[in-house]
Amino acid sequence: MYAIVNKFKYKSGKSDPSMMVLKCCGNLCPWRLYAVRLKDSELFEIRSIINNHTCSVNVRGGYQTQATASVIGELMKTKYCGIGAGPKPREIRKMMRGDHDVSISYWKAWKSHDLAIDNCQGKCTDSYMQLPAYLHNLVLANPGTIADLHTERSQDGENLFKYMFLALGASIKGYEALRKVIVVDGTHLKGKYAGCLLTASAQDGNYQIFPLAFAIVDSENDVSWEWFFQHLASFVPDDPQLVIVSDRHPSIYKGMNEVM
Structure with a gap:
């Protein structure tokens, strides 16, 4: 950034894991920097610098490549x-x-x-790696919470993320006092790994949206919706008065009939 702000281009004159020497790209330009790596650190300390340029405008114009x-x-x-x-x-x-x-x-x-x-x-892969610990702590901090992380083993023996379901304990307890009308839907996620967000929600006494549960799946298909309804049925029992509202996606209809 220093070279970009001051509009000059440099090159490495000499470097190894413990030190580096940087020089201006102008053949006769005296600009030079010497830095050494601090012990037990990733940082480098500048020990000496000749901080003036005599190179031409044409030579210094290459700073944009940096x-x-x-x-x-x-x-x-x-x-x-x-x-x-x-x-x-x-x-x-x-x-x-x-x-x-x-x-x-x-x-x-x-x-x-x-x-x-x-x-x-942070990277998306690092966030996925933290999911098991995060869900575990979430269950400990919120008694009654239902959290499930479903993975599949790859050919290399690694556990790959497949599905995740989460229903907070407060939402599960609150459902007992709500009308038995649940709205389910899915929406596409934007990001490196895409996927879909499946949700189930109801309406409280103040006519406000009351979230019940959500899940992250690969797409809206028969298997993912059935997996979602299996977990939802753990605290939403089948009842003659139960009404499920949806956009009539065929996978929702099939998954609901299989489970509820």
Whole structure:
């Protein structure tokens, strides 16, 4: 980022795991930096620097190539923390062009967008790895909660995420006082691994939406909806007065008839 802000291009003169020497790309330019790695750390400390340039404008014009996707992703990561979705790729292009006088392609902006989210919020794969511990602690903190994580074993012997069901204990207890009318539906998820969100909700005495349960599945199909209804039936018993409202998706109708 220092090179981009000061508009010059550098190269590695010498480097190994313990030290690095950076030089300006101009053949006769004296700019030079020497840094060493701190003991038991990933950080490098600058020990000496010759901080003046005599290179031509043409040589220094190559600084834009140093604005890699990883550099831009690190620069933009704070904009994806907290509330809000953060800037979109086309907005990242405008910001880099306006703030740093760097033109980047849409593909690089998109890659930077993904890396910035990973740097700030963590990677999707890491979040999936934390699901078992998260659901376990959620059940301990909320007595009566029903949580189930269904996985499938891959050819490499790894457990891969398949389905997840969650119904909080407060929702289960609250259902006892509600009218026996449940609305079920599914919606597509946007993200790297896609999938569908299945929901079941009711209406409380104040005519407000009362969430009962939700599940993450691969898609709206016969198997996933049947799996969802099997877990829903654990606290929503079959009753002559029970009414289930849906968009008449064939898989919902089939799964409901199989279970309830």
